[in-house]
Amino acid sequence: MPVHRVKLFAGLREAAGTDLFEWEAPAGATVADLRAELTRRFPQTAALAARSFAAVDREYAVDTRVLSEGAEIAFIPPVSGGA
Amino acid sequence: MPVHRVKLFAGLREAAGTDLFEWEAPAGATVADLRAELTRRFPQTAALAARSFAAVDREYAVDTRVLSEGAEIAFIPPVSGGA
Amino acid sequence: MIELTHDPIDPAAVLAAVSSPRAGAVVLFLGTTRAWTDGRETTTLDYECYPEMAGRALSDLQGQARERWPLEGLSIVHRLGRVDPGEASVAIAVSSAHRDAAFEAGKWLIDTLKESVPIWKKENWADGAVEWVHPETPASLPPSAEGPRS
Amino acid sequence: MIELTHDPIDPAAVLAAVSSPRAGAVVLFLGTTRAWTDGRETTTLDYECYPEMAGRALSDLQGQARERWPLEGLSIVHRLGRVDPGEASVAIAVSSAHRDAAFEAGKWLIDTLKESVPIWKKENWADGAVEWVHPETPASLPPSAEGPRS
Numbered sequence: 393m394p395v396h397r398v399k400l401f402a403g404l405r406e407a408a409g410t411d412l413f414e415w416e417a418p419a420g421a422t423v424a425d426l427r428a429e430l431t432r433r434f435p436q437t438a439a440l441a442a443r444s445f446a447a448v449d450r451e452y453a454v455d456t457r458v459l460s461e462g463a464e465i466a467f468i469p470p471v472s473g474g475a
Numbered sequence: 476m477p478v479h480r481v482k483l484f485a486g487l488r489e490a491a492g493t494d495l496f497e498w499e500a501p502a503g504a505t506v507a508d509l510r511a512e513l514t515r516r517f518p519q520t521a522a523l524a525a526r527s528f529a530a531v532d533r534e535y536a537v538d539t540r541v542l543s544e545g546a547e548i549a550f551i552p553p554v555s556g557g558a
Numbered sequence: 559m560i561e562l563t564h565d566p567i568d569p570a571a572v573l574a575a576v577s578s579p580r581a582g583a584v585v586l587f588l589g590t591t592r593a594w595t596d597g598r599e600t601t602t603l604d605y606e607c608y609p610e611m612a613g614r615a616l617s618d619l620q621g622q623a624r625e626r627w628p629l630e631g632l633s634i635v636h637r638l639g640r641v642d643p644g645e646a647s648v649a650i651a652v653s654s655a656h657r658d659a660a661f662e663a664g665k666w667l668i669d670t671l672k673e674s675v676p677i678w679k680k681e682n683w684a685d686g687a688v689e690w691v692h693p694e695t696p697a698s699l700p701p702s703a704e705g706p707r708s
Numbered sequence: 709m710i711e712l713t714h715d716p717i718d719p720a721a722v723l724a725a726v727s728s729p730r731a732g733a734v735v736l737f738l739g740t741t742r743a744w745t746d747g748r749e750t751t752t753l754d755y756e757c758y759p760e761m762a763g764r765a766l767s768d769l770q771g772q773a774r775e776r777w778p779l780e781g782l783s784i785v786h787r788l789g790r791v792d793p794g795e796a797s798v799a800i801a802v803s804s805a806h807r808d809a810a811f812e813a814g815k816w817l818i819d820t821l822k823e824s825v826p827i828w829k830k831e832n833w834a835d836g837a838v839e840w841v842h843p844e845t846p847a848s849l850p851p852s853a854e855g856p857r858s
Contacts, residue, residue: 401758402828403840440842447826450761466758466826472841473755473762473786473827474798474818475582475657475739484608485678486690523692530676533611549608549676555691556605556612556636556677557648557668558589558732558807570720573738579794584738585814586719587807593729644729657737657818664735665811 393418396459398426399466404444408434417459423448424455430467444469476501479542481509482549487527491517500542506531507538513550527552559633560616562607562677567635572649576631581653584631585664591679593643599684603641608676612636615675623652623667627659634667636677647679709783710766712757712827717785722799726781731803734781735814741829743793749834753791758826762786765825773802773817777809784817786827797829 395416405411408430415421415429423446431438446453447466459465476499488494491513498504498512506529514521529536530549542548559575573586591603616634623632631653641647650667654660679691709725723736741753766784773782781803791797800817804810829841 399758401826402756402830403842406840443842443844447758447761450764452824464760466761468758468761468826469828469840470842470844471822471824471826472829472843473757473825474822475741475829482608484676485606485680486692489690526692526694530608530611533614535674547610549611551608551611551676552678552690553692553694554672554674554676555679555693556607556675557672558591558679569723569736573719577794579743582740582742584736584740584796586734586736586738587811588723588734588736589807590732590734592732592805644727646734655742657739657815661737661811661815665807668807 394459394461396421396426396461396463396465398430399464401466402469404437404440404467404469407437407440421459422455423453423457423459426459426465427455427467440469441467477542477544479504479509479546479548481513482547484549485552487520487523487550487552490520490523504542505538506536506540506542509542509548510538510550523552524550559635560613560620561635562609562612562616562638563635564637564639567637567646567649569646569649572633572635572651575633576651576653578630578653580655581630582655583657583660584651584653585657585660586649586651587664587668588646589648589668590646591641591643591681600643600681601684602682603643603647604680604682605636605638605641605647606678606680607636607638611676616671619667619670619675622670623663626666627652627654627663629654629659629663632663632667634671636671636675638677709785710763710770711785712759712762712766712788713785714787714789717787717796717799719796719799722783722785722801725783726801726803728780728803730805731780732805733807733810734801734803735807735810736799736801737814737818738796739798739818740796741791741793741831750793750831751834752832753793753797754830754832755786755788755791755797756828756830757786757788762826766821769817769820769825772820773813776816777802777804777813779804779809779813782813782817784821786821786825788827
């Protein structure tokens with residue numbers, strides 16, 4: 393099974409206590425499955441994870457997107473640059 | 476009869492060949508009368524004078540405005556500041 | 559800061575003039591004349607104004623903008639005399655708690671300045687021609703006037 | 709010029725980067741965090757980003773803006789790391805032949821940057837509290853995404 397390494401940032405990183413989490417995902421796992429796994433592993437991220445978007449290979453990805461092996465994956469909590 | 480001293484600027488000044496013209500106006504003369512007099516005195520200003528606004532005491536004035544003695548009067552050809 | 563000046567405009571000074579601890583947004587506009595217009599080259603520009611009225615008109619614009627938007631700082635500087643193409647002839651800076659007000663006020667100020675403030679530009683063309691710029695006028699009096707032209 | 713930098717932003721350099729003989733208008737936006745919010749004081753801010761994606765997102769914004777408006781120059785600089793309130797955390801400058809395009813593009817760039825570029829701000833409050841800022845999110849994915857969130 394592919395192992396995904398997922399980057400976490402800002403409040404999501406602090407809630408999880410790590411800037412990277414790994415998940416040995418079943419084939420066909422989606423962004424939505426990954427979010428569920430993040431929340432299961434780090435329950436204190438639940439509220440913010442629900443409001444976060446995934447990025448796959450540095451682009452925002454929809455929740456139905458299937459994770460492919462070797463892709464660069466991150467969770468992007470609501471952004472606050474620009475002021 | 477009151478003597479009005481009228482300031483001219485930019486293309487209007489160059490067309491008239493002077494930055495100031497004086498007019499001994501009949502009582503009750505208006506901005507419109509002043510424009511007619513300007514055009515009569517300096518026919519080469521006619522086209523631009525028709526497109527110019529009058530200013531009385533440093534504010535734009537309508538054509539029906541009656542000129543009062545001692546007011547500061549100017550003709551303002553279309554402006555082109557700001558770039 | 560409201561200024562009609564023969565000196566080059568320093569954008570840093572215009573920005574500094576609107577700096578405020580209560581501002582979250584600053585918008586600066588710089589207006590310049592391009593060297594080339596439809597294949598014709600401008601070598602220099604000359605700006606003149608009706609000084610007493612232009613100063614008053616700029617102050618009026620400042621007051622009207624402050625009535626319409628919650629601004630912290632507002633600054634308008636316009637060049638007079640000889641200006642080279644590419645140099646800023648006008649700078650407008652506004653600061654506000656929020657950016658919508660700053661963008662709207664900045665846009666309104668330059669639009670209204672161009673319509674109503676008695677400043678004129680003379681183009682000195684490379685082919686030797688000299689030309690005062692007097693754009694087609696709107697049918698009604700500029701905003702600061704007492705009413706529609708009869 | 710697209711830049712994510714730990715150094716203070718120099719507005720003059722951002723303006724210089726969009727200077728063009730074909731530009732008649734330059735619009736510069738500076739965004740700052742105010743020291744006081746509802747009676748509460750911020751002592752400092754910390755900005756972080758997802759560097760690889762933020763750089764790409766800013767380049768995408770630049771490309772999209774150039775498709776939508778006829779721009780001559782476009783520059784975006786965002787601070788990272790420690791920033792004091794009142795210092796600019798972001799600067800956006802655009803230049804264009806005409807001012808409408810410059811104002812519209814400047815406004816669109818800061819609006820879209822704030823919605824979509826992966827940069828985050830941490831408020832270090834004077835009362836000792838520390839807080840990542842994660843605004844309420846819109847229901848749909850940011851503009852650069854492939855489609856609406858399921």
